[in-house]
Amino acid sequence: MTFPLLGITVLVPLLGALAAGRGPERGAARRIGIRTLAATGILGLVALALFEPAVYEAQHVEASPAIPGLGVRWALGLDGVGVVLSPVVSLLGTAILVAAPRDELTPRSVRAVLVVVGASIGAFLSLDAMLFFVFATLALVAGRALLGEGRLAARRAYTATAILGTVTLAAALATVHGAGLTLAFESAGPARGTLSTTAQAVVLGLATLAVLGRMGVPPLHSWLAIALRDGQTAAAVLFVSGASLGLSLMARLPASVAPDASPSLMEALVVVGIGSALYCAVVGLGRDEMRSAVGSVASSQGALMLVGIASLGDPGVSGALLGGLASVVACTGLALALGAVRARTGTTDVVRLGGLVRTMPRATAAYFVFSIALVGFPGSLAFVSEDLLLHGLIETHPAVAIALLGVTALNGLTLLRAGVRAFLGPERSARNMDDLTGRERGIAFALALGIGLVGLAPGPLLAARRTAAERVIGEVANAGEPSALRGERAHPSD
Amino acid sequence: MPDAIIAWVAVAAIAAPTLAAAALGSAVFLFGSVGERVAHRTVMGALGVSLACVVFAAGSWWTRGRDALDLELGTWFHAGGYHFPLGVRLDVVSVAFALTVVALSLLVGRFSIHHLHREPGYARFFALYALAAGGLLCIALSNGYDQLFVGWECVGLSSIFLVGFFHERPGPPLGALRVLSTYRICDLGLLTAGVLLHRELGSGEYERAFEWAGSARFEPALGALVVLALLLSATGKSALFPVSGWLPRAMEGPTASSALFYGGLSIHAGAFLLLRSAPLLLASPLASAVVVLLGALTAVHAAMVGRVQFDAKGQLAYATLGQVGLIVVEIGLGLPRLALAHLVAHAFLRAFQLLRAPNVVRDAREMGIALGRTRLPQEGALDRALPPRLSRWLYRLALERFFLDVVIERVVTRVLEIARAAGRIEDWVVERPSPLRAPARLTRATEEEP
Numbered sequence: 044m045t046f047p048l049l050g051i052t053v054l055v056p057l058l059g060a061l062a063a064g065r066g067p068e069r070g071a072a073r074r075i076g077i078r079t080l081a082a083t084g085i086l087g088l089v090a091l092a093l094f095e096p097a098v099y100e101a102q103h104v105e106a107s108p109a110i111p112g113l114g115v116r117w118a119l120g121l122d123g124v125g126v127v128l129s130p131v132v133s134l135l136g137t138a139i140l141v142a143a144p145r146d147e148l149t150p151r152s153v154r155a156v157l158v159v160v161g162a163s164i165g166a167f168l169s170l171d172a173m174l175f176f177v178f179a180t181l182a183l184v185a186g187r188a189l190l191g192e193g194r195l196a197a198r199r200a201y202t203a204t205a206i207l208g209t210v211t212l213a214a215a216l217a218t219v220h221g222a223g224l225t226l227a228f229e230s231a232g233p234a235r236g237t238l239s240t241t242a243q244a245v246v247l248g249l250a251t252l253a254v255l256g257r258m259g260v261p262p263l264h265s266w267l268a269i270a271l272r273d274g275q276t277a278a279a280v281l282f283v284s285g286a287s288l289g290l291s292l293m294a295r296l297p298a299s300v301a302p303d304a305s306p307s308l309m310e311a312l313v314v315v316g317i318g319s320a321l322y323c324a325v326v327g328l329g330r331d332e333m334r335s336a337v338g339s340v341a342s343s344q345g346a347l348m349l350v351g352i353a354s355l356g357d358p359g360v361s362g363a364l365l366g367g368l369a370s371v372v373a374c375t376g377l378a379l380a381l382g383a384v385r386a387r388t389g390t391t392d393v394v395r396l397g398g399l400v401r402t403m404p405r406a407t408a409a410y411f412v413f414s415i416a417l418v419g420f421p422g423s424l425a426f427v428s429e430d431l432l433l434h435g436l437i438e439t440h441p442a443v444a445i446a447l448l449g450v451t452a453l454n455g456l457t458l459l460r461a462g463v464r465a466f467l468g469p470e471r472s473a474r475n476m477d478d479l480t481g482r483e484r485g486i487a488f489a490l491a492l493g494i495g496l497v498g499l500a501p502g503p504l505l506a507a508r509r510t511a512a513e514r515v516i517g518e519v520a521n522a523g524e525p526s527a528l529r530g531e532r533a534h535p536s537d
Numbered sequence: 538m539p540d541a542i543i544a545w546v547a548v549a550a551i552a553a554p555t556l557a558a559a560a561l562g563s564a565v566f567l568f569g570s571v572g573e574r575v576a577h578r579t580v581m582g583a584l585g586v587s588l589a590c591v592v593f594a595a596g597s598w599w600t601r602g603r604d605a606l607d608l609e610l611g612t613w614f615h616a617g618g619y620h621f622p623l624g625v626r627l628d629v630v631s632v633a634f635a636l637t638v639v640a641l642s643l644l645v646g647r648f649s650i651h652h653l654h655r656e657p658g659y660a661r662f663f664a665l666y667a668l669a670a671g672g673l674l675c676i677a678l679s680n681g682y683d684q685l686f687v688g689w690e691c692v693g694l695s696s697i698f699l700v701g702f703f704h705e706r707p708g709p710p711l712g713a714l715r716v717l718s719t720y721r722i723c724d725l726g727l728l729t730a731g732v733l734l735h736r737e738l739g740s741g742e743y744e745r746a747f748e749w750a751g752s753a754r755f756e757p758a759l760g761a762l763v764v765l766a767l768l769l770s771a772t773g774k775s776a777l778f779p780v781s782g783w784l785p786r787a788m789e790g791p792t793a794s795s796a797l798f799y800g801g802l803s804i805h806a807g808a809f810l811l812l813r814s815a816p817l818l819l820a821s822p823l824a825s826a827v828v829v830l831l832g833a834l835t836a837v838h839a840a841m842v843g844r845v846q847f848d849a850k851g852q853l854a855y856a857t858l859g860q861v862g863l864i865v866v867e868i869g870l871g872l873p874r875l876a877l878a879h880l881v882a883h884a885f886l887r888a889f890q891l892l893r894a895p896n897v898v899r900d901a902r903e904m905g906i907a908l909g910r911t912r913l914p915q916e917g918a919l920d921r922a923l924p925p926r927l928s929r930w931l932y933r934l935a936l937e938r939f940f941l942d943v944v945i946e947r948v949v950t951r952v953l954e955i956a957r958a959a960g961r962i963e964d965w966v967v968e969r970p971s972p973l974r975a976p977a978r979l980t981r982a983t984e985e986e987p
Contacts (some may be wrong), residue, residue, distance in 0.1 A: 079614025135609065165729060196967055255795055260815070265963055265966065265967045267964075325955065325959060326956060326960050328953065328956040329956025329958070335960075357616050357619075358615075359616045362616070405569075408562075408565075408566050411698075420690060421687040422687075423692050433728075434619040435617070437732055441736055448725050448732070452724070456721045459697070459721075460714060460717065462898050463710050463713055464710070466704075467709070467710035468707055468710040468711075469705075484567065486564070487566075489568060495559075500964060501614045507618055509616075512616070516628045528885060
C-alpha cells in the first residue's frame with residue numbers, strides 16, 4: 044500500500060481549519076494557520092519532487108471505489124496541472140496569513156483561508172469530476188467568510204456568481220451522468236464510451252461558464268474587483284483559488300469531456316476571451332480605487348489565459364498555464380502591499396492618497412515590482428507566459444495576438460498610473476505611519492524573488508506542465524478518431 | 538578566440554550592471570538604506586566590468602575583419618515549436634553604440650557621485666541608473682528584436698522612475714506619467730513588428746530579417762508595415778513628432794539622468810532601432826519616405842519650439858530633438874554611416890551640455906558682468922525675411938508646441954471618460970439595491986463603513 048501523500052496534503056489544511064476554529068484568540072489561530080499551510084506547502088513540494096514530467100499518465104494515484112448512489116469517487120493523482128498548483132497555492136496562503144494585517148485575521152478568517160486552500164488542493168489533485176465539484180464548491184462556500192461583515196454588495200456579487208457557477212458545473216456533470224457515463228480526468232487512452240457532439244458542446248459550454256465565474260472573467264467578473272475592494276486582504280486567496288481552479292478545469296475539460304466539440308467552442312472562446320480582456324483593461328483604466336483596479340487587471344489577465352488555452356496549440360497552452368501562476372503570485376503581492384496601505388491610511392483610493400513614498404518607500408517599491416511582474420516585465424514569469432501566448436496565437440489568430448499586446452499595454456498603464464498617483468507627488472494630508480514591517484517585507488521579497496527566479500529559468504516549470512499542455516492539444520487534435528474521449532459507463536460495482 | 542567566449546563576454550557586459558541594479562535594489566528594500574559609497578562603487582564597478590567586456594568584444598570583432606558576427610548563446614525558454622533565442626550581434630552599429638553607452642555611462646556616473654551627494658534616494662538613483670545602462674547594452678548587443686525588446690523595457694522603466702525622482706514636487710510625477718503613457722503605447726510598435734516577423738519568418742533575428750529583405754520572397758507591403766511599426770516604437774523613445782511633448786517634462790529629473798537619457802543615449806535609442814533595421818528600410822522605399830518625413834517634421838518642430846523656450850534645459854531638449862530628427866532623416870535617406878557618426882558625436886556633445894546646464898545661467902550672468910552690459914537677443918535672418926503676421930503666427934505655434942499637447946490630452950481624456958463610464962455602469966449593476974434586501978432598519982448597521 045503506497046503512502047497516501049496526496050490525501051494527507053488535502054486533509055492537513057482542512058484539519059487545521061478545525062483546530063484554528065477552536066482557538067480562543069486570534070494569534071493562536073493565525074499561528075496554527077501558518078504552520079498548517081507551511082506544512083501543506085512542504086508536502087506539495089515533496090509531491091513535486093516525486094513527479095516525473097515525462098510521464099503522460101496521472102502519477103501516484105490514490106483511488107477508492109465510488110460511493111454508491113452519489114457517483115463520487117475518492118481519486119487523487121498528480122498531473123502536470125495539479126502538481127505545481129498545490130504547493131504554490133499553499134505557500135501563497137501561508138504568505139497571506141503571515142503578511143496580511145493582523146487585525147483582519149480573525150479565527151473565522153483563518154479557518155476560511157485554510158478551507159479554501161485545502162479544498163482547492165483537493166480539486167487540483169482530483170481525478171474524478173464529481174470529487175472536483177465537491178471540493179470546488181467547498182472552496183466557494185468557505186471563501187464567502189473573507190468578504191467581511193456588512194459588505195453587502197461584495198457578498199451579493201460573490202454569492203450570485205458562486206451559485207451560477209455551481210449550478211452550471213452541476214448541470215454539466217449531470218448531463219454526463221445522465222448519459223450513463225462517469226467523468227474521469229485520468230490518464231489518456233482509448234475512450235470507453237462516447238457523448239454526441241451536441242451533448243459535448245452543451246457540457247463544455249456549461250462548464251466554461253462555471254470557469255468564467257471562478258476566474259472572474261466577463262461576463263461573470265464583477266465579484267472579483269468588488270471582493271478585492273471590500274473584502275479583507277486575505278480575500279486575495281479567493282482569486283488565487285478561483286483562477287487556479289478555473290485554469291485547471293479548463294486545461295482538463297476539452298480532452299476529457301468534449302474532444303469533438305472543443306475546436307469550434309474554443310474558437311468562440313478565443314474571441315470572447317480577447318474581448319473580455321480588452322473590456323476589463325479599459326474598465327480598469329478608469330478605476331481610482333486601487334484594489335478595484337487590480338481586480339479589473341486580474342480579470343483581464345485571466346481572460347488572456349483562457350484565450351491561450353482556447354488556442355489549442357503549444358506554446359499558447361503552456362503560456363496560459365504559466366500565466367495563471369504568474370497572475371496569482373503577483374496579485375497576492377499586490378493585495379498584500381495594498382492591504383498594508385489600507386491598514387495604515389484607511390483607504391486605497393488614489394484621489395485621497397499621494398506622496399506615500401515618503402513614509403512607505405518599501406510598500407511603494409513592492410507595489411511597483413508586483414505591478415510590472417503582473418503585466419509581463421522582462422525577467423518575470425508573466426513575460427515568459429505572454430511571449431508564449433503571443434507566439435501561440437500568431438499563426439492562427441494574428442489579429443488576436445495584436446489585441447493581446449494592446450491589452451497588456453493598457454493593464455500596465457492602469458497599474459503604474461495608479462501607483463504614480465498614489466505613491467508619488469505631494470502628500471495630500473499629513474500622515475505619520477510606518478512602512479512595511481519585517482514580516483511584510485520578507486514575504487514581499489520572497490514573492491518577488493520567486494517570480495524573478497522562475498521567470499529567468501522557466502524551463503523546469505514548462506517541463507512539469509508539458510504533459511498537461513500535450514493532453515489539451517493532443518486529445519482534442521485527435522478528435523476525428525472514434526471514441527476519443529474519457530468517460531466510462533457507470534457500473535454498480537465501481 | 539572561440540565564438541562562445543566572445544558571446545559570453547558580451548553577455549557579461551549586459552549582466553554586470555543589471556545584476557548590480559538588482560543587488561542594490563534588493564539591499565535598499567531589505568535593509569532600508571545603503572551607504573553612498575557602497576551604492577556608487579557597486580554600480581561604477583559593474584560599469585567598469587562592462588567597459589572591459591565591451592572593449593574585449595569590440596576588439597575581437599575588429600580582429601575578425603569587421604564583418605557582422607552573429608553569436609548564438611542558446612535558448613531562454615521553449616514550448617512546442619517556439620523558442621526564445623539568446624545571442625549577440627557584433628557589427629559596426631552595435632559596437633559603436635555599445636562603446637558609446639559604456640563610455641557615457643561611466644562619465645555621467647562619475648559626475649553623479651558628487652552631484653547627488655546627500656540627495657535622498659542616492660542609492661535608488663544608482664540602482665535605476667545601472668538598470669538603464671544594462672538595458673541600453675542589451676539594446677546595443679542583441680541579435681534580434683525579441684531580445685532588443687527586453688532591453689527596451691528596462692530602459693523605459695528606469696526612465697519613468699528617474700523622471701519622477703524628485704517625487705515630492707507635483708511636476709515630476711506628472712512628467713513620469715506622460716513618459717509612461719507615451720512609451721507604453723508606442724512600444725506596441727516594436728511588439729507588432731516582432732509579431733509580423735515571426736509570422737512571416739518564424740524568427741525575430743536580425744540576420745533572418747535582413748536576408749528576407751534582400752531576397753525574392755520579400756513582400757513590400759509587409760516589409761513596409763514592419764518598418765512603420767518599428768517607426769512607431771522609435772517615435773516614442775526618441776520623442777519624434779508628434780509625441781515629443783514628454784521630452785521637456787522629462788527634464789524634471791536629476792541632471793545626470795537628463796544627460797544620460799535625454800541628451801546621450803535613451804533619446805537616441807529610437808534612432809538606433811531604425812539604424813539597426815536599415816536593410817529593411819532600404820527594401821521599403823515607401824516606409825523610408827515616411828521615416829524621412831517624420832524626421833524632417835521633428836527637426837522643424839524642434840527648431841521652432843526650441844527658439845521660444847525660456848529655460849536652458851528646455852532649449853537643450855529641443856536642440857537635441859532637432860538633431861535626432863536629422864539623424865532619422867539620414868537613416869531614411871539610406872546614409873547609415875553618416876547617421877551613426879552623427880548619433881555618436883551628438884550623444885557626447887549633448888550629454889556634456891546637459892551636465893553643464895545648471896551652470897548656464899550663472900555663466901551667462903558672469904559673462905554679462907565681465908562684458909559690462911546685457912545684450913538683447915537679435916533678430917535672425919529668417920525673422921527679418923518673414924512677414925510680421927506670419928512671424929507672429931509661427932511664434933504662437935511654437936509657444937503652443939504645435940498644439941500637440943492639447944490634442945493628446947483631449948484623446949487621453951476621452952479614453953479615460955469612456956473607462957470611467959464603463960466602471961460606473963459596472964458599479965451600478967453590482968451595487969444597486971436588491972429587491973430581496975433586508976428591511977432598512979436591519980441593513981443600516983451592517984452597511985456602515987468601519
